[in-house]
Amino acid sequence: MASGPILRLKGVSKAFRVGPRTLGRPRLLLRALSDVNLEVEAGTTLGIVGESGCGKSTLARIIVGLTQPDAGVVAYEGADLTDLHRRPPAVALGIQMVFQDPYSALNPRMRVGDTILEPLRVHKVVAPQEAPDERDRLLEIVGLSPALARRYPHELSGGQRQRVNIARALSVRPKVIVADEAVSSLDVSVQGQILNLFSDLRDQLGLTMIFVSHDLNVVDHLCERVAVMYLGRIVEEGRGSLLSQGARHPYTRGLASAVPQPIPGRRRVQPAIGGELPSPTNPPSGCVFRSRCPDVQPLCAEVAPTLDPMGPDHRAACHFPLTLRFETPGGRDAADDLTVSSTS
């Protein structure tokens, strides 16, 4: 499927003005994204992970066109989508979004069938007389009975609602689906059903997917590629497997080992990462992760590391990247990797 990047982000930055409006005093500048560069190959699934406030949702919204970046270029199949007001509608339809809360993303007063019919009609995806058949086909693709078309959102379960949202996103035949925490509000057993649906859709329709999530287990399961974000920057990018092994950035490894695993007898004494995310209105100098990094050196406060190649298809922004698996400077997570590799 890989046929060059379908989506390319170059130097994308976004800042928001926050805090109280006080006369004569400038409001604080929150840098949500700083110089993000990213390429997504057609037909692949990219996971974007990080703590809340790392900018992952802002990035998703910029890709879909819900937020205008301050600087940088967003290119989709070669077309420049940066200027929201000049996005050619036909091109813009190619990128669709599935939101976190499946209930608030649906109109409570519209039958779910009409929710799916509306984009079919507005964008003339099919001839008007074929629209009901297309609606039923979409419902079946996402594993719902066409009989549910007459129901209202409140009559459906959380999993069914998310399936309706996915059907609506698919109605305009997009090539890229951006899912922002699309399974976070679902129970584990239902979450598995929706994750399998995403895998099936990717395989059957050849979709490119961008999966924004704070749940590393989910991303690790679903995504071939992963970008790890911290304070508005991509700090590491590579194969999805780097969440379980081969991470070069100390943040990636710490984040991954903070995820509780349902395996008894792995209790650690120390937290994986101490401290909290610094304020994005006042980020640390140099490397933004240095205030929480177990391997911090004086250089880290002075020079910001760039996202450098660490091997084939692998980039990390760290002056002192982790080296061999069992020779980490702290030695703290080596045992974690051992546990994981023996159970996988």
Next chain:
Amino acid sequence: MHNAVQMDAAATPILQVEGLDIEYRSAAQASVAARDVAFSIGRGEVFGLVGESGSGKSTVLRSIIGLLHHKARVVGGAIRVAGQEVTRLNSAALAELRRRHVAMIFQDPLRALNPVMTIGAQLAEVMEAAGLRDRAEIHRRIVGALQDVGLADPEIRMRAYPHELSGGQRQRVAIAAALIRSPELILADEPTTALDVTIQDQILRLLYDLCRDKGMSVLLVTHDLGVVAEVCDRVGVLYAGRLVETGTVAQVLSAPSHPYTAALLASMPRKGERQARLRVIPGRPPESTIDGCPFAPRCAHALPACSAIPPVLAVHGADRASACWRHDELRERLAEEASVG
């Protein structure tokens, strides 16, 4: 004599729940929120109560200190805290119970804290309610409590309002408020669900260490079997208001004795397992009470009898119980199922 009494108290579980039935009543109907729930928590033990939304786990936790929704009623069974039956206590006695023995940590620390009171004032209120009057002593203990929960600059933090703190810091304050009177039992309802994984990791470790140091018992309600594995000693799995199995964390997670637990473990995406399809539990939990085993309609191992007669939570082996007619014959298959993932 005095010694014998003390030893007796130490041997009594801090919490005993027996045959607990809870119903939600509306004008039209009564629906079962918990049915025949039974478990106990020993002194210094961390017990996890795990289940999906609607399984009744929070309802069971809230029933212990009389914080049920006004439409919910305990209609049967017994709850004993430190040997004292609490289901029929009046509100004054319940208040005394909350003051002396039990503290609670909620999911959303912002809602659990008073937005118009400083952190210090709220912690002082807790101690004044417990009868402490000496201002200097109260101040000293607040600083100590905030230090215990890992808040830097406690003297400054005391003067902060909840909105000035991050989610993780607020949960640290809520934990400080819960622990400051050294209760014997902590009830924690999804205490880390609203937090990032890195902060969850810090808070779970903190809660675990503090309770271990002070010998407190914890009832931790969560939907996350990973959280259970990290901090709990024993665990009970709830499904549709019924406890389907209990046991030590090692037993339940590596060799589940109920098909629901096995299926839940198998449906979780795991670290290092890539691209394969997840095994899912078909369907969803029943919305109304059903006659037989509530899991039977979704169970891969159900027999016709399962839908007719509800299995009881039967003790088998030391400290292990399961509510499945077939747990004996399925033992090996379930362990295999859970580990395949």
